[in-house]
Amino acid sequence: MRAPITDLIHHPYTAPAGFGAPQPGVFKASTVFFPNVAAMRARDWKTKDGYTYGLHGTPTTFLLEERIAALEGGRQCLLVPSGLAALANVNLSLLRSGDEVLLPDNAYGPSRAMAEGELAQWGIGHQRYDPMNVDDLARRIGPRTRLVWLEAPGSVTLEFPPLERLAALCRERGVTSALDNTWGAGLAFNGLEAGADIVVQALTKYPSGGGDVLMGSVVTRDEDLHLRLKLTHMRLGWGVGANDVESVLRSLPSLALRYRAQDAAARVLARWLSDRPEVALVLHPGLEGSPGHANWRATCGPDGLAAGLFSIVLHEHHAPARVDAFCDALRLFRLGYSWGGPISLVAPYEPSAMRSPELGTWPHRGTLVRLSVGLEAVEDLQADLAAALAQLA
Ligand SMILES: *Cc1c(COP(=O)(O)O)cnc(C)c1O
Numbered sequence: 001m002r003a004p005i006t007d008l009i010h011h012p013y014t015a016p017a018g019f020g021a022p023q024p025g026v027f028k029a030s031t032v033f034f035p036n037v038a039a040m041r042a043r044d045w046k047t048k049d050g051y052t053y054g055l056h057g058t059p060t061t062f063l064l065e066e067r068i069a070a071l072e073g074g075r076q077c078l079l080v081p082s083g084l085a086a087l088a089n090v091n092l093s094l095l096r097s098g099d100e101v102l103l104p105d106n107a108y109g110p111s112r113a114m115a116e117g118e119l120a121q122w123g124i125g126h127q128r129y130d131p132m133n134v135d136d137l138a139r140r141i142g143p144r145t146r147l148v149w150l151e152a153p154g155s156v157t158l159e160f161p162p163l164e165r166l167a168a169l170c171r172e173r174g175v176t177s178a179l180d181n182t183w184g185a186g187l188a189f190n191g192l193e194a195g196a197d198i199v200v201q202a203l204t205k206y207p208s209g210g211g212d213v214l215m216g217s218v219v220t221r222d223e224d225l226h227l228r229l230k231l232t233h234m235r236l237g238w239g240v241g242a243n244d245v246e247s248v249l250r251s252l253p254s255l256a257l258r259y260r261a262q263d264a265a266a267r268v269l270a271r272w273l274s275d276r277p278e279v280a281l282v283l284h285p286g287l288e289g290s291p292g293h294a295n296w297r298a299t300c301g302p303d304g305l306a307a308g309l310f311s312i313v314l315h316e317h318h319a320p321a322r323v324d325a326f327c328d329a330l331r332l333f334r335l336g337y338s339w340g341g342p343i344s345l346v347a348p349y350e351p352s353a354m355r356s357p358e359l360g361t362w363p364h365r366g367t368l369v370r371l372s373v374g375l376e377a378v379e380d381l382q383a384d385l386a387a388a389l390a391q392l393a
Pocket of ligand 1: 081082083084085108155180182183202203204205214215216338
């Protein structure tokens with residue numbers, strides 16, 4: 001007779017056949033069983049027609065991979081534990097000591113930190129290029145250049161680059177290009193159609209939409225490139241939790257609705273703020289007069305979409321301490337990093353400190369505040385901003 005614990009663990013279970021429901025089932029596994037040794041030996045982790053080990057995929061992770069690949073118009077997708085891990089996976093896969101990687105000067109800060117830290121330490125060089133100037137990128141691509149990062153727009157200063165022209169230049173010069181597509185979320189424009197070889201996203205932002213999940217994706221169309229990235233992915237042991245994957249799968253059907261609503265609300269607030277006397281400048285690629293607006297129109301269309309994210313530069317005579325007081329006074333906009341969740345967020349930045357001195361100084365004076373618009377009623381957000389602007393007086 002077996003011990004009750006053994007019978008409990010071996011209690012029979014078969015996944016229900018013929019059970020259809022709006023949400024897919026969630027499968028959790030580190031270990032995956034094989035029917036016999038022959039099957040174990042024959043199993044090839046590179047394909048999706050079977051399972052090997054939790055790190056190499058489950059029905060749950062495969063499903064999200066397929067859906068993100070569909071969203072981005074790609075063929076293959078890898079999931080990693082954060083957006084930053086997606087950038088790292090690409091860098092570690094394609095760069096080796098002696099190579100050089102080029103980053104836009106307005107790149108996501110931690111991407112630059114990775115280049116200045118680990119990559120430099122491993123003998124991988126980097127240069128920053130002016131993302132608004134195709135000739136500047138052309139000048140910097142050299143015999144050691146193996147990878148060019150693209151971002152549209154820059155994540156704090158929000159200049160929208162001539163994306164197709166930058167990507168075409170990389171292709172012409174035989175250099176792999178990788179786009180950080182977190183802002184566009186696969187909705188505002190198609191990164192692979194724009195010419196990027198690799199498209200990564202922080203699923204942490206819009207695809208999750210909850211402010212409660214960290215995850216990243218790496219999407220490609222080229223099988224060889226995908227296998228190279230996948231090999232690195234396997235060797236580094238990136239895994240994602242089934243509960244987090246479930247959260248993203250549950251959020252994806254409302255992705256486009258949320259993105260549009262957050263876009264619309266952000267534009268109402270951005271326009272309203274551009275008429276306020278305290279505000280020197282509004283940085284939102286969808287607004288006329290913002291840096292890269294013409295590029296945004298070219299890539300996203302004249303009636304195109306934009307993320308619910310923008311920055312304002314307050315007039316220089318508002319001392320940084322008063323700007324901090326403005327941020328502190330906001331009640332609905334919470335102080336925090338990230339974007340794409342239900343709660344509006346605010347963070348002050350010092351753009352001049354983020355720029356490469358070699359490429360010239362940030363052309364505007366005054367403190368920059370980035371606003372990420374959540375899902376609250378826009379009139380309440382506007383009232384919150386109006387009340388906090390009184391703190392600047
Ligand atoms: C947030 C973000 C990332 C990193 O995502 P995490 O999941 O927070 O690591 C990368 N790129 C951009 C543009 C981002 O906004």
